[in-house]
Amino acid sequence: MIDATMSKRMEEATRLTRAGKLQEAMALLQGGVPEARQEEAPDNAYRGGQTFDGTCQVIDEEEPIIKPASEASASQPGHARQTGMGTFTSGHFSNHAGARDYKLYIPSGYHGQALPLVVMLHGCTQNPDDFAAGTNMNRLAEEQLCCVLYPAQPMTANHSKCWNWFKAEDQQREGGEPAIIAGMTRQIIESHRLDASRVYVAGLSAGAAMATTLAMTYPDLFAAVGIHSGLPHGVAQSLPDALGAMQGGTGPLGGGKAKGASWASDVPAIIFHGDRDTTVHPSNAERVAAQYRTSRRAGAAVEKGKVANGHGYTCTTYPNAKGEPLLEQWQIHGAGHAWSGGSTQGSYTDPKGPNASKEMLRFFLQHRQIGS
Known part of the structure; x- marks a missing residue:
């Protein structure tokens, strides 16, 4: 029986979820005190209004994304920021579904050739600069020659800047939001003449949940997907549903009755999840994998290892009939809710590895769009 204190806590958690404050709600349910946030929406955050079909522009006036203090001095307002490698450009996209700002990393080796594109979806409270710094994906993209697109979720769309993976209208x-991100991706492919057969999407937490929604x-459009500390597609249609899913839900995904059970995708997927994650329950990794396993065959390979002075891990690979890896599931032992192998320059990272960015990019570049 729920006592009065727990009842009041649940009521407050519901209020917080309705306000889009998922992390605060989770902290409250776990016995913590939600941290007060004094953030205000940036002046250039999208606030709705008229949009146009597929318009995309580079911002010339001012960088629309607020950078971490450690990076602020590196930016020159009014221009694409030189990273010491390639360029990190600010832009804005709008179509019939809405509009979002973005950052685009273009490696120094790009000279108009058809490079791959990786779309990176940040987690709650993050922004593109923070996510780029934490994942080090730009450095890897410089080395392996690909472009990286970072869509930005404004506080006007979700108070905690979470992608709204748990809303029915953002699951189609x-x-x-899927239509906005897909439209932005297509526009970048066209404007930069990138390789449409090598387009990938990855994300962390709420960004990972939206990444798997895009794969579904x-x-x-997407030749492979990377899901770090995420949730399955279609398991929630409301904020209370989202909290339930984040805590592990009430049963296994299957039987055709659980939310999301009917969804399946043949898009190759690589999944990372820490087994000490207290924000998104580790059981969600298996539920995500279940949505990608419908056409997988027996013969899974299991590899166990340990990063020097870091975390141990178990990697399970599911091949297709040709022996090609179509699903990789990485369980990081002792890791919490953080990007594995990430840099402390960004938030929600765990430098003790293994390096999720490196492994995702390796996995991605093994795959092309079916039929290409």
């Missing part, structure tokens, strides 16, 4: 093709709804 050609509607809501746009399998013709």
Whole structure:
């Protein structure tokens, strides 16, 4: 029986979730005190209004994304920021579904050739600069020659800057946030003449949940997906649903009755999750994998290892009939809710590895769009 204190806590958690404050709600349910946030929406955050079909522009006036203090001095307002490698450009995209700012990393070796594109979706409270710094994906993209697109979720869309993976209107093709991100991706591919057969999407937490939604709804666009500390597609249609899923849900995904059980994708997937994650329950990794396993065959390979002075891990690879790896599931032993192998220059990172960015990019570049 729920006592009065717990009842009041649940009521407050519901209020917080309705306000989009998922992390604060989780902290409250776990016995913590939600941290007060004094953030205000940036002046250039998208606030709705009229949008146009597929318009994309580079911002010339001012960088629209607030950078971490450690990077602020490196930016020159009014221009693409030189990273010492390639360029990190600010832009804005709008279509029938809405509009978002973004950052685009272009490696120094780009001279108009058809490079791959990796779309990176940040987690709650993060922004593109923070996520780029924490994942080190730009450095890897410089070395392996690919572009990296970082869509930005403004506080006007979600108070905690979470992608709204838990809303029914943001779980469909050609509607809501998936349509915005897919449209932005297509526009960048076209404007920079990138390789449409090598387009990938990855994310952390809420960004990972949106990444798997994109793999489910746009399998013709994304050749592979990376899901770090995420949740399955379609398991929530409301904020209370989201909290339940984040805590582990009430049963296994399957049987055709659980939310999300009917969804499946043949898009190759690589999944990372810490087994000490207290924000998104580790059981969600298995539920995510279940949505990608429908056409997988027996013969999974299991590898156990340990990073020097870091975490141990178990990597399970599921091949197709040809022996090609179509699903990799990485369980990081002792890790919490953080990007594995990330840099302390960004938030929600765990430098003790293994390096999720490196492994994701390796996995991605093994795959091309089906039929290409």
